[in-house]
Amino acid sequence: MLGASGFLGSYIFKRLYLQEKNIIRQSRKKRKNFIKIDLLNKREVFKKLKKINPKIIINTSGMTDVEKCENSFHLAFKSNVVSIQNVCEYVKTYNKNCYFINISTDHLYNGKGPHKEENINLINNYALTKYLGEVMSSKIDSINLRVNFFGNNFIKKTGLVNWFINACKRKKKIFLYKDILFSPLEINSLTEIISKIINKRISGTYNLGSNNGISKAEFLNLIGKNLKLNLKFAKITSSSNIKNRAKRPNDMRLNNKKFEKKFKIKLPNIYQEIQKFCINYNNY
Numbered sequence: 001m002l003g004a005s006g007f008l009g010s011y012i013f014k015r016l017y018l019q020e021k022n023i024i025r026q027s028r029k030k031r032k033n034f035i036k037i038d039l040l041n042k043r044e045v046f047k048k049l050k051k052i053n054p055k056i057i058i059n060t061s062g063m064t065d066v067e068k069c070e071n072s073f074h075l076a077f078k079s080n081v082v083s084i085q086n087v088c089e090y091v092k093t094y095n096k097n098c099y100f101i102n103i104s105t106d107h108l109y110n111g112k113g114p115h116k117e118e119n120i121n122l123i124n125n126y127a128l129t130k131y132l133g134e135v136m137s138s139k140i141d142s143i144n145l146r147v148n149f150f151g152n153n154f155i156k157k158t159g160l161v162n163w164f165i166n167a168c169k170r171k172k173k174i175f176l177y178k179d180i181l182f183s184p185l186e187i188n189s190l191t192e193i194i195s196k197i198i199n200k201r202i203s204g205t206y207n208l209g210s211n212n213g214i215s216k217a218e219f220l221n222l223i224g225k226n227l228k229l230n231l232k233f234a235k236i237t238s239s240s241n242i243k244n245r246a247k248r249p250n251d252m253r254l255n256n257k258k259f260e261k262k263f264k265i266k267l268p269n270i271y272q273e274i275q276k277f278c279i280n281y282n283n284y
């Protein structure tokens with residue numbers, strides 16, 4: 001598992017470990033129970049992956065900070081494209097039967113959703129480099145899953161929901177955007193689905209989110225009300241009021257029909273996902 005120290009990577013690992021103990025976690029850093037591989041170093045990637053000889057590689061690694069990507073295309077390109085290119089070259093050269101699961105993003109879309117897979121519209125460096133990562137991955141036996149997800153990020157305590165809950169608890173003034181739409185899955189739903197599809201080895205590019213979609217303001221408000229948070233300092237506004245930051249898509253809602261049809265899995269709607277998160281919030 002590449003990027004297994006991250007938010008999604010740590011949840012996927014926890015879920016897959018229930019069914020398969022032989023999982024090796026990669027990090028750029030020296031970490032306990034991880035193997036250190038610099039994915040930008042092709043020789044190192046080849047040498048260490050040859051030794052492991054994996055049947056499946058899951059990639060959750062990457063530079064996910066939109067602002068950092070915008071400030072350095074070079075770094076974003078290395079983290080989101082070159083790393084995948086090196087791994088795919090290893091697969092092509094030494095391990096053709098290896099199946100590659102690449103976690104991509106709903107950030108590839110813009111304009112009115114819900115978006116079908118062909119409707120890409122890349123408006124910042126994060127989107128562009130994530131898309132190029134998909135192009136690299138598509139050269140081998142792989143699946144690109146364009147996801148969005150939410151949950152309790154118990155490692156870094158960052159991410160939309162942690163940010164919101166912490167701000168409400170600290171009575172900090174925050175702004176919730178009524179004009180940014182998305183359709184995330186609760187993180188345990190996403191990892192459960194990945195655990196179900198992993199052995200099907202179906203290739204291609206698929207949206208994988210919840211159905212319906214919602215604005216970030218309504219999403220956070222519903223979570224706040226459900227968890228009985230103090231919402232007095234959370235102001236609903238429009239994202240056009242934010243200045244000096246990278247351009248972002250306003251509507252990232254996913255049309256999940258291709259995934260549902262191919263995998264014969266009915267995806268939940270966003271309200272079910274919010275409910276699930278709130279019920280489990282204290283047990284994450």
Ligand SMILES: NC(=O)c1ccc[n+]([C@@H]2O[C@H](COP(=O)([O-])OP(=O)(O)OC[C@H]3O[C@@H](n4cnc5c(N)ncnc54)[C@H](OP(=O)(O)O)[C@@H]3O)[C@@H](O)[C@H]2O)c1
Binds near residue numbers: 005
């Ligand atoms: N978070 C979201 O809401 C969201 C939404 C849609 C799609 N996604 C996609 O889902 C995947 C996982 O996201 P995540 O939120 O779990 O990511 P994350 O917590 O930021 O973790 C990504 C991991 O990638 C490694 N990494 C490699 N190069 C990096 C770099 N230049 N900067 C920072 N980390 C780097 C880090 O592991 P080491 O330091 O251990 O190597 C890090 O822990 C990503 O591909 C992302 O594009 C995320």
